Amino acid sequence: MxxxxxxxxxxxxxxxxxxxxxxxxxxxxxxxxxxxxxxxxxxxxxxxxxxxxxxxxxxxxxxxxERVQHRLAAEDHTTLAPAELARALLVQLLPLDAERYAEGRVALAFHAYAAVNPAIAAVLRENSAWLRSHLAELIGTAQARGHADAGIDPTSTATALQALVEGLNLHTLGKHYPPETALQVLDAQLDAVFHRGAAEVQ
Amino acid sequence: MxxxxxxxxxxxxxxxxxxxxxxxxxxxxxxxxxxxxxxxxxxxxxxxxxxxxxxxxxxxxxxxxERVQHRLAAEDHTTLAPAELARALLVQLLPLDAERYAEGRVALAFHAYAAVNPAIAAVLRENSAWLRSHLAELIGTAQARGHADAGIDPTSTATALQALVEGLNLHTLGKHYPPETALQVLDAQLDAVFHRGAAEVQ
Structure with a gap:
């Protein structure tokens, strides 16, 4: 056979x-x-x-x-507050271990390649729009629960967080600073958006 | 002759x-x-x-x-508050016109290339460290003048602003959103760091 x-x-x-x-x-x-x-x-x-x-x-x-989805699915998110869900998503994009380091390098290469390949550019745009709207939703939910300032614009803030992580990724890959620095900077910015201590207790 | x-x-x-x-x-x-x-x-x-x-x-x-330095030198910065100086530096890195769009694409290509070329990587790291420490100084000056919250860490905030602009650059080059969106998001984040209205009046 x-x-x-x-x-x-x-x-x-x-x-x-x-x-x-x-x-x-x-x-x-x-x-x-x-x-x-x-x-x-x-x-x-x-x-x-x-x-x-x-x-x-x-x-x-x-x-x-799929790999990112797989890593996210391996964690238990059912009890997480919006702030922690946002963090769980964003840290997947930082090169904090060998797997994400390799993915980050490939992602950077894809971004550069997108300039000369419309099909690749379209996929990157689609993924990026999904993450941005998902983050904006999480910020909106946190606002509704009183766990983020009502005054911030969810879409603008989501765009900023996404861009922040993209830049931290780029600089960490280039060894401008160690991964721990990128993570500390991300956490400080998340603290500025979300009332994270409060968000744990519902 | x-x-x-x-x-x-x-x-x-x-x-x-x-x-x-x-x-x-x-x-x-x-x-x-x-x-x-x-x-x-x-x-x-x-x-x-x-x-x-x-x-x-x-x-x-x-x-x-040198091109970036030249564009900065063409503006009169002598009367600018730290917040506006920081903005003037950061917008040079956004693809807001044809010249900066081309530079942004080249910069992205250099970042990808740095992964396989240590000499290029070293220059990018040096430039990046200069911008980060310069931004941190501007934040420190604004804090001393009462034009930024005393509670924020200048170095962490500078790293975040630099990464933000790098990410906005990448997403704008990839047409994830128009340049105006990137500029609005940058301005909202600068507002969160600096008391910009106040900083004009000294």
Whole structure:
């Protein structure tokens, strides 16, 4: 009986190999040959699953998104206040461990690549809009509960928090300061938005 | 009499050509040939001024820094309060016009490239440390004058403002929102740090 190949699984293995190549050498280094070698398969096999480099990159972006979702799902959020939920989301974007460091480097490469690739740019915009509106909702909920100043604009504040973390990510990846500094700065800014001590007690 | 060539001027013309190539096609597209063609000189002439791609990139980074300094020097800062000085510095990093849009794209490419080039990484770190300490000084001065809350930490707040602008830059370049949104978000955050109305009157 022929061995049953799990196509979805093989696509994922190839995407994981792509992410390792991209984290190590940038998206320019991503080619059928390099990714195939990293995944331990032939270039032809890579091309069987992904007709173009763009298709492969788009799938790799999806995989990164799923990884973040997976890490978030592993935590118990049911009892968290909006401020802590916002923090849980935002720290996923900081390079605080090896996995997020590699993802951060790949994300940075994707941002640079988006300038010359509209399909990649569209996915990044969509992900970014989702995070921004989700953060704005959390800020609105905190305001309704009296756990954030009623005077701040949820959308503007959400945009600021998201941009803050993006910049902290960039500077931490470039070793402008250690990850702990980025985390301290994020926490100070979250404290300025949310009444975090109060938010724990409901 | 042989024509006197202004070497510094020609280096600068080549660096300008490099920045145009990088803004249009990314740093990967930067080669002796491409940059020479863009500058209207031969590859050999480019190599006469810059022995390696890295030398050319480092000089181009210097040129970007000088451009920002030049734009800042064109404004009269002698009467500005710390809050307005901080704003003047930070808006130079937002892609609010064609020149800063091109610079922003090049800066993003440099950040991605820094991951694989220690010399570029070192220059970016140095520039970043300068801006951070300068912003922290401005916040400290505003605090001493009663134009910012005494309770905030100048260094942490400076790091946050710098990261904020870096993230706003990245998202604006990616057209996640228009430049006006980035400017509004920056102004709201500056208002949260400085008592800006008060700071005008001394």
């Amino acid at each position: 022929p061995k049953q190949v799990d196509h979805q699984e093989r696509r994922r293995l190839i995407a994981d190999a792509l992410l390792r190549v991209a984290a190590g050498n940038g998206l320019e280094a991503v080619s059928l040959r390099h990714v195939g070698a990293e995944a331990g398969v032939t270039s032809g096999m890579v091309q069987h699953y992904f007709r173009t480099k763009e298709e492969m990159l788009l799938f790799a972006l999806e995989v990164v998104g | 042989p024509k006197q060539v202004d070497h510094q001027e020609r280096r600068r013309l080549i660096a300008d050509a490099l920045l145009r190539v990088a803004a249009g096609n990314g740093l990967e597209a930067v080669s002796l040939r491409h940059v020479g063609a863009e500058a209207g000189v031969t590859s050999g002439m480019v190599q006469h001024y810059f022995r390696t791609k890295e030398e050319m990139l480092l000089f181009a980074l210097e040129v970007v820094g």
